[in-house]
Amino acid sequence: MSNATAEQYFADEKIPFSRLEAKPFFENLTLKEKKYAHFMSRAAFEGTRIIIEQTNPRAMPIYDLIITLFSDEQGKMIDTNILHKASGVSKEDFDHFLQYNAQFLSNLSNYKSFGDEKFIPRISSETFKKIVQSSGSEKAIELFNQSCEEIYSIGPSARTLLGFPEDGHVTGYYSENITKEDIKLVEEFLQKEKISPLNTRLFKDTNTNDFTLAVATAKSDLPSNAYKLRNGQSIKVSYGDHQLCMEKVAAAIKSAIPFAANENQKKMLEEYYNTFTDGSGRAYSDSQRYWLQDLNPRVETNIGFVETYRDPQGVRAEWEGFVAMVNQEQTKKFNRLVSNAPLFVSRLPWGKEFERDTLNPPDFTSLEVLSFATGGIPAGINLPNLSEVTQIYGSKNVSLGNIISAQSPDEKFPFIREEDLELYKKYRNLSFEVQVGTHELGHGTGKLLSEDENGNLNFDSERVINPLTGERVQTWYKPGQTFNSEFKSIASSYEECRAECIALSLSPHNDILKIFDYEGQEAEDILYIMYLNMARAGLTALEFYNPEAKKWGQAHMQARYAILNVMMKAGDDFIRIKPCTVDGKKSVEIHLDRKKIREIGAPAVTDFLRKLQIFKATGDSKNGIQFYLDSTSVHEEWYALRDIVIDSKQPRKAFVQCNTFIKDNDVLLTEYEASAIGMIQSYIERRV
Template sequence: MSSQYVLPNSSPVVNLDCLVAFNCLSAKEKLYTHYLSKAAWHGGLVVLFQTSPESPIIFVLLQKLFRAQPLDELKKLALGPACGFNQDEWQALLVYTSGLYANMGNYKGFGDTKFVPGTPQDKLKTLIWKSAAYISCPEMIENLWSWCGKRMYSLAEKELQLGLGDEGTTTYFSANCTMEDAKLVQKFLDAKAISPYNSRVFKTINDGKPHYDVRLASVNTPDLVEQSETADRVNHLGASEFEGTSFSVSCGDYSALMAYVATNLKKAKDHAANETEEAMLQSYIDSFTTSSLQAHKDGSRLWIKDKGPIVETYIGFIETYRDPIGVRGEFEGFVAIVNKEMSQKFASLVENAETFLPMLPWGNDYEKDRFLRPDFTSLDVVTFSGSGIPAGINIPNYDEIRQNEGFKNVSLGNVLSAGYKEEKVTFLSAGDVELYKLLKAPSFEVQVGLHELLGHGSGKLFSEKTDGIRNFDSEKIKDLETGEKISSWYAPGETYDSKFQVISSTYEECRAECVGLYLCLEPCILKIFAHEGDKAQDIIYVNWLNMVRAGVLGLEFYTPKTKKWRQAHMQARYVILRVLLEAGEGLVSVTKTNGEDGQPDLLVSLDRSKINSVGKAAIAKFLQRLQTYKSTGDLVRAEAMYVAYATVSDEGDTPFLCYRSIVMNRKQPRKLFVQHNTSVTSDESSVNISTYESSPEGLIQSFIERFTSTDVDDAIIDLWKKDQPNFPTE
């Protein structure tokens, strides 16, 4: 079995601590936090269904295994003569289970590759058959194992990574769909003005002809739509024909899980701080009940208006990284508490944003007519459900809201402090390692702030409405690359995601990262973060060095066989590395060396004396191209440029395809987060918070206590059974 697909037993587990912030909340705020967290966690189970056909059943099997008896008893059974585990095999089971919980599926949330248990299959089956879970319900356990046991361990070529058709596994589309099917469905959705954010697609063949069912997430199933008070808002449901092919749009996907979400949001609404929050939650409830994305957009508009809340939250189908064509959102929900001291820095950044935006290298014509000042707060996360936890967020992702009405930025402070410390720093010189360890956290804080606020928050999309009105003067606006009048823009109904599709996420992350690199050179910006003089210069150096090194580390997330990138941010950082290498003049170098262990190694070097000259000029030119193509909706030029930089080959002075093997041999395991649980007292008047040890055992215990009811197991199994015709496992 390839160790590449087994999480190492040394995988670090860290606690996402928020006790100080939580204990400062009022009783009402704690209840609000609790029910929002319950909604987020139950919605997060949707990600199991969005990841792989087997993930939901593996989750239920492991829940039943670890829930049925104390962990110490199960360990004693595993290590005893009946099962014959050794200590490493037991630890491997704990790590695999922790990884499945932390990623909400058996594919890495950061990198999209499959991971399998490091415990031998026969020994795991023996343990399950000897366990209290099997003794109490043998038929159920046998069924679960028969449904997922083989696939859990399978390393068939198509299952190694997420992707569509022959390129990998996806559950956003039925197993018989190809990229051609996906593109046709997208044309249909665009023609009908239906957003795909909360959808999946299932293809059947009837009388030799394809039929596509676009399923939307909702509590209401088709038979309940007519009874819904908001049914008039979901007027696109039903059958139709498009380009000679039959389509239907139906609701009710993930129905039972969406019901848990809606129920807990209703309870949270009773403890909201103001009418805006109440209306916001009601819009989310409407959306999750009926499948109306318009209702979710309305909730997002209200969320933007909820300025400076003590408890911050957002929930829904949000990030599109894992959809093969980049338009469907993965479910995500977070609940967090504002860190007032840290938020002051970000508030100052927002206050001065109009001064900083003109510093970007594309001029006023390419900037929004009016900067919509967002909330920008530092938060201590209480709950973050989904396939992974980012360091910062800029949402909502709806173009029409972000461009014309506003957005919010959040920096997740306890994620930064817990998750971004490296015990072992690879590919840097000894001198750089010392400075890097000292300043990575504060430099990354600067980068996150600039990336989210002035990266994702900047730039204008040139668009035309159905009435022919444009938000720009086509006679005046010049293409920043050619100097000629622009000749393309977004047609009515087109969005950035629908136009750029496959490259949309990584392209935008690259643009935001470049904005962070470019603007961190400004002393007035660094001063906001209390960095001046020599310290400021060191912060700049470490920020740029971190980006260059990340470009090399990104090679882990490239698959040579398919020539595909599996992670948007890491592809973006590799592209930036290529841009800086192309700048020449000794700015950046990546060379092969021998490590202290005698094995091949790499050395990443950055000439700090040339950052403000060669580096700044290269990023400025690249940013102009990125923004020009995005603003004008010019996918042809954008794709040609971006794909060229993202190519990994052995050609040239820096043979990255060869270097990738070195990166793989020296990669460090990614951290897994243990999160708190909250619970209400019997009279539902107050909330308790539980803490767990920073270990696989602690992470597993947190999930056992998070989902105590077998009703959730049953709901997952029922939903999985409905999915099976679309995902044959043999």
């Protein structure tokens, strides 16, 4: 393979590391709250290996290699200067070596958490091997030999994208012989038997073609049940997937129970323990119900198989868990947003027939993250992702303050005009805070028209008119069907797009901007930068589109590209992308007419939002999927722009997280430097 092709997959050269600052908020907790936070952090991080296995099953030896290579005999971080000196390699090569290892830990895989594309070291395998051998660790050398091919393979037969095995891609959710038809067949069975797929993986025996549905549980001796599928094939539901991790998760949850702040927290933890022990979907749903009833906790946490972004089918969920402390001052703003939620939701472009019968005001808090076990930390969260729970009990909206505010001094902002740059830097984070708030509020809106097992509808089929057709509603969710099961692989991106559109549709209203303490010219500047930032995000999203596979690698970026398309098609030169030259290279800059946001831009986004919502509400997956695929298709005339985007791309931030330890009946917090070495040390001391 040519060097030019290999360079496409090189790990970022100088990734911006940012320390996740949480100590001031942690120190304000009581000892009981600190112990609760400690054990829930442990529970979250005990699932680290689950994330790696779900993403790329071949990557586990790489993780073990990193932990082994950088640990001494006592399990402490080694002096990397000694390793560098012993290896005899150049400083540049050793820095590239550290960067690769740290980026693996940041993504918890050798595939990017934001983009789903493989990355490889910027040094040769010979240089990598030389460093490993200089450690003198036989185990590290053995692990390198096991993982070398996986670390470096990018040839024609290599799988460099996450996705369906049938399409030549990588996934840990399915065995390589599983086809899309197999997945659909099993999905029918799961809906019929009311088995949640969230905590499962699917495998097929190469000899018998029979299936195994592996459920993640701490117990492995639970009775396995065998069933016949529609086509006569057999499927066995077995337990004990990710068993060692799940045992540790359940043990940490159990240790947290004595430190629960109230009865709702205690019941939530008990249901978490049950679902992680025996895989019960009912127990997981109950844990989320109790979580929703635990309002305004000092320590907020959520854990489990949560987001379905990485499953190519969009129904199986990745392990994650977070622990955070409430930022009381910032939360006051979000509480004002929540108290006015009925008014703001009434402005959304669909009638009351398509809105939830009872709007449960969401619990909306601003959090400072203590720990987040995931391959990529978001800026905001709306949970739970269980429509049977949220349609009745509502949801919690969370803004992660120390994620939004984290900055790197070397950060650059391609495609922003020179005359906009100062304003952009000043208001980018502040406008994003407004966007995250209204975005997460948006996730909690919208009714799903559905039919229960007794044939009862939650809407009047004789009276409700589909505004897109002018006729009575013809489609809705049948028993066992969910938005994810019907909209499949695009469901996550589709919903993120809907929420982003809600943010852009609602934010031009002055009363919303006032909630965040912005009025007059400053409010207008905030609104302008919000729209400009969305346009820039839609442009930079092209990095995450693979023209050869015609596949998007990141749900949020696919959504933002769709919105950029909508705004560009709004007309009247609302947005133009003009060619320019930066540092002697071809580039482009975004020209957005701020005077036309309310009269041109926002109405175009609102009309697009209306269609997204109606297709979702009516369960019209056939037309909804096609509409979204058309909206996110990348035509060849965009390819030249994509080349410019890739040539100007900025590395994504990596967050170095702290660890907590119990010593002498106290909980101590240890922070690490914002560097590749700090990232590696944090995982060495985490011992997962």
